[in-house]
Amino acid sequence: MELEARRSVPVAAWEGLNRLRQGGTGLFAAGLTGFLLLLIGVPVGMVVVMSLRTGFPGEDVPLTLENFVEVYLDPGTYEILLNTLFFAVASVTVTLLFAVPIVWILMRTDIPLKKTIYVLLTIGILIPVFLRTIAWILLLSPRIGLLNQWLQQLFSLSSPPFNLYSLTGMAFIQGISFVPGAFFMLAAAYRSMDPSLEEAAYTSGVSKLRTFLKINIPITLPAIAAVMVYLFMTAIAVFEVPAIIGMPSRILVLSSLIYSATTPATGLPNYGIAGAYGAIMLALGLTLAFLYVRLVKQGKKYTVITGRGYRPREIALGRWKWAALAFVFFYLAIEVFIPFLVLLWASVLPYLQLPSAAALSSMTLQHYKEIPLHVGALPFINTLILMFTVPTLTMVLSVLVSWVVIRTQVSFRGTLDTLAFLPHAVPGILMAVGLAYLGLAYRSVFPLYGTVFIIVLAHTINWIAYGTRTTNSVMIQVHRELEEAGRVSGASAPRVLGRIVLPLIAAGVLNSWIWIGMLSYREVTMALTLYTRHNVVISTVVWQFWGSGWVPQVSALGVILILFATLVVGGVRLALARVGEIGSAS
Amino acid sequence: MKIVKRVGTYGLSLVMAIHAAGLAYAGPLEDLIAGAKKEGAIEFYGPSTLGPEGAKALNDAFNKKYGLNIKLQYSPSGNMTRDTGKLVGLAASGQPPEWDIMVVTDAHHGSLWLRKLHDPFDYVALGVAKERIEYDRGTVSVANQFALPTYNKKLLPAKDVPKKWEDLLDPKWKGKLGVINSTHHWARLAAGAWGEEKTTDFVKKLSDQKPILSRAGEMAQRLILGEVLISATLQDSQLHEAAESGAPLAFAEDIQPVISPEYHVGVLKGAPHPNVGHLFVAFMGSPEVQPIWKKHTGHSSAYVPGTDAYKFAQGKQVVYMKQSQAKLVDKLARQYGKILGFNR
Numbered sequence: 001m002e003l004e005a006r007r008s009v010p011v012a013a014w015e016g017l018n019r020l021r022q023g024g025t026g027l028f029a030a031g032l033t034g035f036l037l038l039l040i041g042v043p044v045g046m047v048v049v050m051s052l053r054t055g056f057p058g059e060d061v062p063l064t065l066e067n068f069v070e071v072y073l074d075p076g077t078y079e080i081l082l083n084t085l086f087f088a089v090a091s092v093t094v095t096l097l098f099a100v101p102i103v104w105i106l107m108r109t110d111i112p113l114k115k116t117i118y119v120l121l122t123i124g125i126l127i128p129v130f131l132r133t134i135a136w137i138l139l140l141s142p143r144i145g146l147l148n149q150w151l152q153q154l155f156s157l158s159s160p161p162f163n164l165y166s167l168t169g170m171a172f173i174q175g176i177s178f179v180p181g182a183f184f185m186l187a188a189a190y191r192s193m194d195p196s197l198e199e200a201a202y203t204s205g206v207s208k209l210r211t212f213l214k215i216n217i218p219i220t221l222p223a224i225a226a227v228m229v230y231l232f233m234t235a236i237a238v239f240e241v242p243a244i245i246g247m248p249s250r251i252l253v254l255s256s257l258i259y260s261a262t263t264p265a266t267g268l269p270n271y272g273i274a275g276a277y278g279a280i281m282l283a284l285g286l287t288l289a290f291l292y293v294r295l296v297k298q299g300k301k302y303t304v305i306t307g308r309g310y311r312p313r314e315i316a317l318g319r320w321k322w323a324a325l326a327f328v329f330f331y332l333a334i335e336v337f338i339p340f341l342v343l344l345w346a347s348v349l350p351y352l353q354l355p356s357a358a359a360l361s362s363m364t365l366q367h368y369k370e371i372p373l374h375v376g377a378l379p380f381i382n383t384l385i386l387m388f389t390v391p392t393l394t395m396v397l398s399v400l401v402s403w404v405v406i407r408t409q410v411s412f413r414g415t416l417d418t419l420a421f422l423p424h425a426v427p428g429i430l431m432a433v434g435l436a437y438l439g440l441a442y443r444s445v446f447p448l449y450g451t452v453f454i455i456v457l458a459h460t461i462n463w464i465a466y467g468t469r470t471t472n473s474v475m476i477q478v479h480r481e482l483e484e485a486g487r488v489s490g491a492s493a494p495r496v497l498g499r500i501v502l503p504l505i506a507a508g509v510l511n512s513w514i515w516i517g518m519l520s521y522r523e524v525t526m527a528l529t530l531y532t533r534h535n536v537v538i539s540t541v542v543w544q545f546w547g548s549g550w551v552p553q554v555s556a557l558g559v560i561l562i563l564f565a566t567l568v569v570g571g572v573r574l575a576l577a578r579v580g581e582i583g584s585a586s
Numbered sequence: 587m588k589i590v591k592r593v594g595t596y597g598l599s600l601v602m603a604i605h606a607a608g609l610a611y612a613g614p615l616e617d618l619i620a621g622a623k624k625e626g627a628i629e630f631y632g633p634s635t636l637g638p639e640g641a642k643a644l645n646d647a648f649n650k651k652y653g654l655n656i657k658l659q660y661s662p663s664g665n666m667t668r669d670t671g672k673l674v675g676l677a678a679s680g681q682p683p684e685w686d687i688m689v690v691t692d693a694h695h696g697s698l699w700l701r702k703l704h705d706p707f708d709y710v711a712l713g714v715a716k717e718r719i720e721y722d723r724g725t726v727s728v729a730n731q732f733a734l735p736t737y738n739k740k741l742l743p744a745k746d747v748p749k750k751w752e753d754l755l756d757p758k759w760k761g762k763l764g765v766i767n768s769t770h771h772w773a774r775l776a777a778g779a780w781g782e783e784k785t786t787d788f789v790k791k792l793s794d795q796k797p798i799l800s801r802a803g804e805m806a807q808r809l810i811l812g813e814v815l816i817s818a819t820l821q822d823s824q825l826h827e828a829a830e831s832g833a834p835l836a837f838a839e840d841i842q843p844v845i846s847p848e849y850h851v852g853v854l855k856g857a858p859h860p861n862v863g864h865l866f867v868a869f870m871g872s873p874e875v876q877p878i879w880k881k882h883t884g885h886s887s888a889y890v891p892g893t894d895a896y897k898f899a900q901g902k903q904v905v906y907m908k909q910s911q912a913k914l915v916d917k918l919a920r921q922y923g924k925i926l927g928f929n930r
Contacts, residue, residue, distance in 0.1 A: 057678070138811070143814075144812050260930075261930075374637075533685065
């Protein structure tokens with residue numbers, strides 16, 4: 001009926017209405033762009049402002065280049081920059097050495113226990129990196145590392161074969177912690193890869209390994225390159241491993257330098273110097289973001305997904321099945337099982353000690369019982385606030401951005417998409433420092449300092465890039481004709497979005513919502529930078545415990561955190577088993 | 587000699603103060619109690635070694651003493667230097683402090699005093715011995731720490747335990763030493779027994795030993811595990827915690843001078859609960875706090891005869907810090923932090 005009524009409307013009036021709608025969409029897109037610009041631009045702007053000032057936030061001081069002079073005339077800065085680049089390159093290399101074969105094994109072969117491995121990889125992401133790092137100290141420290149001791153005994157070595165306290169050691173730990181993330185990013189490319197070339201190789205009698213090296217890797221090179229750049233950007237920004245392994249050995253990278261400038265081990269904070277170091281990070285991040293966007297665009301030229309409607313065939317590994325399984329479980333052992341066992345071990349001892357009969361006889365559950373007393377309710381409440389508000393805000397913004405980018409013809413939609421990706425170019429620590437400075441210096445207009453909502457804001461900004469990548473890919477999969485039908489029926493754009501698009505993308509959005517909630521739950525760098533007495537969250541409590549030397553208590557809390565994450569992930573996977581695995585949309 | 591004088595006057599003042607508290611100074615006390623009742627809470631920053639149980643014990647004793655029902659919120663210190671710095675930063679930007687009172691070392695309070703971040707009060711009027719009041723009536727001394735080279739008894743043979751500070755510079759310890767971020771320990775030696783030149787030279791040589799750097803609690807764990815063989819300094823609070831869990835840490839007790847950082851408590855300028863704060867500071871200066879503090883942190887006051895700290899200090903050359911040294915200690919602590927590699 002309504003449609004018939006529409007038909008009776010004169011054409012000119014109908015076109016006018018359309019123009020009005022398009023105008024409204026444009027206005028909405030402009031508003032959204034402005035809002036994002038403000039959201040991302042203000043903290044970044046604060047970093048620039050603080051780099052041009054000395055003294056404390058809020059002090060009335062003139063602008064100066066003093067900080068830049070101090071930082072850039074110091075040869076040590078360039079040494080640290082080199083450290084950072086080496087650390088990032090080496091971390092990404094370690095990641096790819098594990099991630100690419102694992103992706104191929106899981107996506108293209110008939111390896112058993114796939115679902116279990118998916119869950120374990122997901123848990124791998126959710127184990128806080130600093131908890132794993134503590135476990136690795138117990139394994140690879142040159143003095144006390146169990147692995148070093150065993151290898152020394154086994155091969156009668158005069159010195160320990162591994163030294164964790166080195167850039168290589170740091171990169172190894174960081175690299176293996178990136179593997180699950182890289183896996184989920186590469187999985188989509190491998191899953192949907194056209195198998196014709198691969199099959200041709202097998203038909204010609206080429207071995208599986210050779211096919212993997214000569215066909216699979218080259219064909220997915222654009223995807224691998226994009227993941228490399230993405231991880232490189234992340235590696236430059238990470239803080240936990242450089243803090244726990246690097247700082248005690250005076251091995252500094254840019255992130256540890258920024259942290260120690262704002263929260264120094266001795267003396268007073270120096271925000272100006274942090275800002276000047278941050279400028280290097282920002283320049284690096286923006287360059288890499290540009291490269292990443294270029295690579296993703298380039299990647300589309302080498303598309304491996306055609307419209308021919310195929311389903312890649314799983315390769316039968318035969319007797320190699322067990323070798324592949326051993327490789328995957330070797331990785332899972334070093335990423336998940338061993339760190340978890342080390343934490344479990346440390347959590348039941350009165351004090352941290354290496355395995356022995358005496359240690360076994362002193363086991364206790366005391367630290368678990370004392371957790372409520374030591375932690376209190378506030379960190380749990382604040383963490384729950386983070387876990388609900390951060391993914392909600394991020395996904396609302398992401399859906400709106402993706403809708404404009406994917407579904408409208410607004411001329412600046414590309415700019416909006418790039419803008420939404422920019423937070424990934426701004427290291428989390430820098431974003432947090434910028435927000436802290438904003439809160440301290442301009443508290444009358446930004447009264448969030450010291451509240452949990454400043455962490456909510458930092459996390460939301462940080463994960464907009466991830467959220468929009470997810471919603472972009474989910475929205476692309478929904479055919480336009482459904483929305484067009486809605487529009488033709490006279491529904492407004494918000495109504496089409498709410499009644500047609502949202503229900504169709506709900507599963508993907510929910511997946512990402514849960515995922516971002518879990519990332520927020522484990523995040524420590526930004527929470528620590530913005531930490532005050534009132535916005536303490538679980539991850540900062542763990543960090544504080546570690547600093548106080550309460551290792552058994554840290555371990556007990558760590559075990560509980562990991563079990564909680566496992567329960568959530570396991571539950572979510574069960575609940576969403578029919579709508580695709582978590583992270584697959586990334 | 588100085589300590590004997592302080593103990594004598596402390597005892598005399600205590601008797602006078604107890605008397606006075608009951609007579610002439612009932613007014614300010616009553617005013618504070620009335621104000622405290624209205625405020626109802628206190629944000630308490632203190633050493634992590636106190637723990638939640640210790641904080642609760644203090645809270646209970648305080649409420650019992652003054653007939654109050656104040657809720658104490660305890661913030662354990664993860665890093666006193668960082669948190670002092672953070673407080674200075676907050677104050678500079680016009681933000682109120684996160685805590686009402688802070689129990690940190692005299693060196694940290696020195697940094698606060700230099701920037702006028704205490705809320706001074708006439709604690710003598712509340713019965714606190716004059717000798718325990720420092721930093722222009724801003725703080726009250728609670729207990730003494732002792733800091734010395736520390737090792738793992740199970741891992742370091744007795745013959746290798748250092749006998750003097752200079753033993754730490756022996757090349758055999760290269761890469762096996764640890765240094766904690768309490769660089770004010772060295773600054774105290776510079777301001778007192780050793781002088782600046784000797785201490786700076788020592789710190790430079792210590793840095794050449796490529797020590798592992800960390801916070802005190804973390805260092806205790808590294809010592810327990812054997813990752814570090816000797817920590818150049820560690821406070822007795824870490825030894826107390828280690829002893830409670832059965833971990834084999836010990837001081838190299840032959841070494842002198844012994845560094846003695848003092849825990850002071852003071853109300854912070856702009857504190858949200860100043861009445862409870864001042865009342866609590868006065869309470870912390872009272873004798874009944876000593877056994878609670880000792881039980882939970884392992885520390886007691888070297889100025890109170892009969893305490894463990896008093897006994898430990900007897901016959902030893904102990905380096906105490908004076909208010910007049912605050913500026914130098916503040917400056918040198920930062921300088922030594924740079925030399926050792928904590929800061930750039």
